[in-house]
Amino acid sequence: MKIKNICCIGAGYVGGPTMAVIAQKCPHIKVTVVDINEARIAAWNDKDLSKLPVFEPGLDDIVKGARDRNLFFSTDVDKAIDEAEMIFISVNTPTKTYGKGKGMAADLKYIELCARQIARVSKTDKIVVEKSTLPVRTASAIKSILDNTGNHVQFQILSNPEFLAEGTAVPDLLNPDRVLIGGDTTPEGTKAVNALVEVYENWVPKAQILTTNVWSSELSKLTANAFLAQRVSSINAMSELCEKTGADVDEVAKAIGMDSRIGSKFLKASVGFGGSCFQKDILNLVYIAKSYGLNKVADYWEQVIIMNDHQKQRFSDNIVNTLYNTVSGKKITFLGWAFKKDTNDTRESAAIKVADNLLSEQANISVFDPKVVGERVYADLDYLKTRTTEENRRLLNVCKDPYQACNESHAIAVLTEWDEFVDYDWENIYKSMKKPAFVFDGRGILNQKTLEKIGFVYYKIGSGID
Ligand SMILES: NC(=O)C1=CN([C@@H]2O[C@H](COP(=O)(O)OP(=O)(O)OC[C@H]3O[C@@H](n4cnc5c(N)ncnc54)[C@H](O)[C@@H]3O)[C@@H](O)[C@H]2O)C=CC1
Numbered sequence: 001m002k003i004k005n006i007c008c009i010g011a012g013y014v015g016g017p018t019m020a021v022i023a024q025k026c027p028h029i030k031v032t033v034v035d036i037n038e039a040r041i042a043a044w045n046d047k048d049l050s051k052l053p054v055f056e057p058g059l060d061d062i063v064k065g066a067r068d069r070n071l072f073f074s075t076d077v078d079k080a081i082d083e084a085e086m087i088f089i090s091v092n093t094p095t096k097t098y099g100k101g102k103g104m105a106a107d108l109k110y111i112e113l114c115a116r117q118i119a120r121v122s123k124t125d126k127i128v129v130e131k132s133t134l135p136v137r138t139a140s141a142i143k144s145i146l147d148n149t150g151n152h153v154q155f156q157i158l159s160n161p162e163f164l165a166e167g168t169a170v171p172d173l174l175n176p177d178r179v180l181i182g183g184d185t186t187p188e189g190t191k192a193v194n195a196l197v198e199v200y201e202n203w204v205p206k207a208q209i210l211t212t213n214v215w216s217s218e219l220s221k222l223t224a225n226a227f228l229a230q231r232v233s234s235i236n237a238m239s240e241l242c243e244k245t246g247a248d249v250d251e252v253a254k255a256i257g258m259d260s261r262i263g264s265k266f267l268k269a270s271v272g273f274g275g276s277c278f279q280k281d282i283l284n285l286v287y288i289a290k291s292y293g294l295n296k297v298a299d300y301w302e303q304v305i306i307m308n309d310h311q312k313q314r315f316s317d318n319i320v321n322t323l324y325n326t327v328s329g330k331k332i333t334f335l336g337w338a339f340k341k342d343t344n345d346t347r348e349s350a351a352i353k354v355a356d357n358l359l360s361e362q363a364n365i366s367v368f369d370p371k372v373v374g375e376r377v378y379a380d381l382d383y384l385k386t387r388t389t390e391e392n393r394r395l396l397n398v399c400k401d402p403y404q405a406c407n408e409s410h411a412i413a414v415l416t417e418w419d420e421f422v423d424y425d426w427e428n429i430y431k432s433m434k435k436p437a438f439v440f441d442g443r444g445i446l447n448q449k450t451l452e453k454i455g456f457v458y459y460k461i462g463s464g465i466d
């Protein structure tokens with residue numbers, strides 16, 4: 001079966017880039033990305049490509065080439081579902097904030113709404129693809145909704161989790177380590193799997209397209225994120241020990257990473273991992289394990305989150321302790337607010353928690369991030385409800401210029417590893433600051449020797465004071 005028409009529900013960080021790449025690589029397929037968020041769709045359609053709602057290096061060129069050729073962004077969800085043979089569900093699956101499983105389980109209300117809408121609208125057979133990250137066995141719930149509320153057309157459910165990382169979405173999509181497709185082992189299921197394999201084969205070598213049963217595919221996504229986050233928490237745990245012993249975490253990471261059984265990636269100690277998925281997906285995994293009565297399994301994975309929370313807390317505690325046990329009324333500059341470089345996404349960014357802790361100590365914070373807008377910073381803080389929106393605006397100031405952000409400040413905290421921070425004129429920054437001038441490098445990106453030579457008191461995560 002050759003697919004000619006694809007619809008993707010959800011034009012977010014996954015739906016937008018993923019479909020843009022499919023459209024670029026498959027000019028014979030019409031790809032329509034739909035969303036209920038009108039502003040988001042308008043931004044995807046904006047002539048000014050700097051206004052795309054998702055910042056990803058290289059994405060603007062891909063959108064430019066495919067948009068209005070075979071890539072369309074629309075709010076007409078029903079029409080796109082009706083016309084498509086294959087429908088990707090790429091809506092958000094956040095942690096539940098209410099009811100059973102609050103704070104742990106994935107909230108599947110958006111998934112269920114999509115399934116009901118697909119069932120209501122579909123007049124021809126459809127292949128429904130889970131692109132969102134979902135708890136293992138969600139496909140059976142989707143199937144039940146589709147079969148029980150649909151118009152007696154046939155639905156095949158596939159699991160095709162996305163492994164792209166933000167900031168590198170375009171290269172990750174163009175050259176994926178693997179594409180994973182889970183489907184039923186029935187003849188109809190195999191046909192549907194093959195249809196999706198054919199789409200990817202337009203640019204991904206067949207050896208990298210892995211097919212499994214649905215449950216293995218769903219669970220592999222949660223497992224991959226758990227393993228990745230665990231590596232960050234493991235190296236962050238070592239970073240604290242390094243600080244006590246005079247070892248340097250970068251040296252330790254290099255030494256262990258050269259062991260080919262361990263590998264060198266994902267061993268960069270940091271102020272803590274952020275992003276919309278690691279915490280949410282591990283909490284979901286913990287909840288699933290608990291729901292099967294596997295309490296020891298649940299405790300094991302929960303420790304990854306506990307370590308991450310600790311890492312953020314101890315970073316802000318260290319700032320307070322070093323600044324003579326008080327930051328009240330002191331200006332502290334944050335370089336970076338995004339959860340990693342090369343993205344405008346701030347979801348679960350470590351910067352939010354560190355700022356919240358310091359604001360509770362009555363610090364004045366100035367934030368500079370090359371891609372994050374001021375409203376986003378305030379929205380992140382307001383969401384915590386620790387203090388009023390007026391207080392957040394009084395205590396925290398978002399600057400458009402990094403040098404202005406650093407002017408007269410007592411300390412600089414590096415929260416995101418943006419490349420440009422390394423090349424700043426640190427001599428001038430030093431001159432403009434209160435003395436002693438402190439730098440707390442939560443990403444270990446600055447040159448310690450250079451900064452110390454200029455006169456800074458420099459602290460790096462995981463660097464021991466011997
Ligand atoms: N952000 C990332 O890097 C990755 C995310 N994922 C997973 O992909 C899924 C989507 O994540 P993001 O793209 O980051 O989320 P997002 O929040 O950026 O985008 C989701 C979009 O779905 C839309 N939506 C929700 N319900 C809808 C409905 N009923 N009809 C039409 N549109 C609807 C929302 O308006 C929103 O624009 C999640 O399950 C996430 O875990 C997987 C891999 C990477």
Ligand SMILES: O=C(O)[C@H]1O[C@H](OP(=O)(O)OP(=O)(O)OC[C@H]2O[C@@H](n3ccc(=O)[nH]c3=O)[C@H](O)[C@@H]2O)[C@H](O)[C@@H](O)[C@@H]1O
Nearest residue numbers: 162163164165166232266267268270273274275277339340
């Ligand atoms: O399911 C998802 O959403 C995605 O989650 C992560 O991607 P992402 O969160 O976009 O970014 P990562 O590069 O994994 O970084 C996550 C966090 O860990 C931190 N990190 C990462 C690596 C490292 O060595 N040290 C470290 O502190 C980053 O700074 C960031 O805050 C996974 O890497 C993707 O494969 C997955 O598809």
